Amino acid sequence: MKDQIEHSYEQDIVGDDIYSIRKVIEPHRDDVDHVMKYVLIGIAAVFLSVMLIMPLAVVILNALRDGWQAYREAVLDEYTVKALQLTLLATVCAVAVNTAFGLFASYLLSKFYFRGRQVLASLIDIPFSISPVIAGLVFILTFGKIGWMGDFLKAHNIKIVFAVPGVILVTIFVTFPFVFRELFPVMNAQGKDEEEAAALMGAGGLMIFRRITFPHIKWALVYGVVLCTARAMGEFGAVSVISGHLRGKTNTLPLHVEILYNEFNTTAAFAVSSILVIMAVIILIIRSFIERKRKI
Amino acid sequence: MYVEMRRINKTFDGFQASKDVNFGVYKGQLAALLGPSGSGKTTILRMIAGLDRPDSGDILINGNRVNDIPGSKRGIGFVFQNYALFRYMTVADNIAFGLEVQKKSKKEIKDRVEELLELVSMQDLGKRYPNQLSGGQRQRVAFARALAPDPQLLLLDEPFAAIDAKVRRELRTWLKQMIGRVGVTSIFVTHDQEEAVEVADTIIITNQGRIEQIGTPEEVCRYPQTEFVKDFVDAERFEALMAIKKNGNNRCQNSPFCGTIN
Ligand SMILES: Nc1ncnc2c1ncn2[C@@H]1O[C@H](COP(=O)(O)OP(=O)(O)OP(=O)(O)O)[C@@H](O)[C@H]1O
Numbered sequence: 293m294k295d296q297i298e299h300s301y302e303q304d305i306v307g308d309d310i311y312s313i314r315k316v317i318e319p320h321r322d323d324v325d326h327v328m329k330y331v332l333i334g335i336a337a338v339f340l341s342v343m344l345i346m347p348l349a350v351v352i353l354n355a356l357r358d359g360w361q362a363y364r365e366a367v368l369d370e371y372t373v374k375a376l377q378l379t380l381l382a383t384v385c386a387v388a389v390n391t392a393f394g395l396f397a398s399y400l401l402s403k404f405y406f407r408g409r410q411v412l413a414s415l416i417d418i419p420f421s422i423s424p425v426i427a428g429l430v431f432i433l434t435f436g437k438i439g440w441m442g443d444f445l446k447a448h449n450i451k452i453v454f455a456v457p458g459v460i461l462v463t464i465f466v467t468f469p470f471v472f473r474e475l476f477p478v479m480n481a482q483g484k485d486e487e488e489a490a491a492l493m494g495a496g497g498l499m500i501f502r503r504i505t506f507p508h509i510k511w512a513l514v515y516g517v518v519l520c521t522a523r524a525m526g527e528f529g530a531v532s533v534i535s536g537h538l539r540g541k542t543n544t545l546p547l548h549v550e551i552l553y554n555e556f557n558t559t560a561a562f563a564v565s566s567i568l569v570i571m572a573v574i575i576l577i578i579r580s581f582i583e584r585k586r587k588i
Numbered sequence: 589m590y591v592e593m594r595r596i597n598k599t600f601d602g603f604q605a606s607k608d609v610n611f612g613v614y615k616g617q618l619a620a621l622l623g624p625s626g627s628g629k630t631t632i633l634r635m636i637a638g639l640d641r642p643d644s645g646d647i648l649i650n651g652n653r654v655n656d657i658p659g660s661k662r663g664i665g666f667v668f669q670n671y672a673l674f675r676y677m678t679v680a681d682n683i684a685f686g687l688e689v690q691k692k693s694k695k696e697i698k699d700r701v702e703e704l705l706e707l708v709s710m711q712d713l714g715k716r717y718p719n720q721l722s723g724g725q726r727q728r729v730a731f732a733r734a735l736a737p738d739p740q741l742l743l744l745d746e747p748f749a750a751i752d753a754k755v756r757r758e759l760r761t762w763l764k765q766m767i768g769r770v771g772v773t774s775i776f777v778t779h780d781q782e783e784a785v786e787v788a789d790t791i792i793i794t795n796q797g798r799i800e801q802i803g804t805p806e807e808v809c810r811y812p813q814t815e816f817v818k819d820f821v822d823a824e825r826f827e828a829l830m831a832i833k834k835n836g837n838n839r840c841q842n843s844p845f846c847g848t849i850n
């Protein structure tokens with residue numbers, strides 16, 4: 293019995309990484325079936341090569357096809373830089389908003405009980421289940437000329453659709469659940485005993501968060517931010533609908549890639565893509581670093 | 589009466605967890621809330637601590653109605669069922685937390701932490717983290733942490749539940765001594781009759797949200813007032829326990845009830 297309890301407590305401590313893949317692929321002492329093992333490894337390797345490694349190689353090779361000079365030109369092109377700036381702006385906004393929201397929402401849903409708790413939790417997941425294109429359309433219908441808020445926005449001279457605010461808004465929408473999804477299970481697993489204990493000793497909300505809640509969710513938070521960043525940078529569908537493709541104004545990097553490609557400017561398209569690929573790789577590295585950290 | 593519950597009712601989502609709860613505990617006493625699982629023991633404790641609010645009725649501590657006073661101002665130390673130690677703080681920091689909140693001076697905190705570590709015989713373990721401790725050690729830390737701000741009332745929710753049967757016996761003797769030494773009024777929750785009989789001055793028996801009987805261990809065991817108490821309390825076991833107590837024999841080998849404990 294003691295062992296059991298000890299064990300469950302330990303699990304509590306490392307409970308954060310129940311979502312980590314690492315745990316699943318931990319080595320077994322004896323492999324039951326060697327043939328099976330190598331067949332599966334083979335399938336995985338082939339699949340990954342065809343689906344991931346080859347395409348990435350193609351991007352890089354094509355980007356450099358016309359030489360380093362052409363690559364530089366494409367990357368430093370005025371519109372590319374503008375697109376990159378907008379992508380970064382939208383990403384930063386989305387991450388900031390969704391981090392703040394994710395923190396509040398997961399704190400609320402894991403530490404308080406109230407009617408409609410379940411409903412709220414499912415509502416937050418909506419962006420996961422809605423196609424980004426439809427998300428873009430919804431925003432046009434809400435904030436556009438013919439939309440519900442069209443007249444109001446026009447009267448106040450606020451432009452959202454086919455403008456930067458629209459791009460930012462849909463990016464926020466599409467990446468809405470990421471931070472919450474990472475934080476919620478961790479906060480929920482923590483329970484609220486520690487918080488209650490601290491509150492009983494007279495600690496205020498901020499102190500409780502700083503000393504007790506935050507250390508527990510730190511890595512989940514960073515992880516959520518990383519996922520959110522990755523998704524925000526790559527968003528195409530929703531942004532495509534709402535941006536209006538105004539070159540140098542509302543084009544994000546993915547949109548810019550599409551335009552270049554449609555203009556048969558393949559080298560440039562791949563060069564710009566490579567920026568996204570490089571950012572993705574950086575994020576991947578950060579991500580695996582965090583996974584390791586969370587395991588400790 | 590130091591703590592008093594008067595006609596307390598509490599409902600969770602239509603489920604009545606406390607029904608007209610009335611009882612009092614004298615200053616310096618050690619009282620046990622004893623009852624089957626789900627009978628509302630934790631609910632009562634949480635209401636006294638201000639973690640839950642009763643729907644109706646009055647809670648009095650030291651003669652003052654505290655219903656509207658936040659738990660942190662009621663002078664209470666609380667030991668949670670699973671201890672709820674702050675897992676990202678060392679043992680010493682856990683104990684110091686309540687004092688830090690009260691903005692005590694560094695020196696004062698340090699002295700008090702040392703004093704408490706000594707009290708619970710854990711002088712050398714101050715730098716450990718909770719997950720590096722055994723169940724019994726955790727319990728002692730939780731106890732020290734609850735006592736650090738010098739509470740007038742100590743509430744313990746199943747303090748021995750997470751500890752294996754052998755150590756449990758030692759720990760409860762220890763706890764009783766500690767509480768006696770500190771002289772703090774205490775209420776602890778248990779669903780183990782033996783525990784209640786051995787440790788408590790007063791036993792409060794709960795069942796389905798109601799209080800069935802209040803009395804000394806002897807009273808509730810020898811003179812059960814309701815059918816429930818009669819069934820719930822094992823009088824034979826009680827007599828055996830009393831015999832053991834009288835003979836000062838805590839080793840239990842001689843008792844026919846050794847095997848049946850827990
Ligand atoms: N927050 C809550 N929401 C809904 N129901 C609750 C809540 N807290 C307690 N209850 C219900 O109230 C009843 C009494 O619960 P309580 O935790 O006080 O029992 P207990 O005597 O401490 O039991 P145990 O020995 O199992 O800890 C239970 O039926 C429980 O389901």
Ligand SMILES: [Mg+2]
Pocket residue numbers: 629630631745
């Ligand atoms: Mg309980």
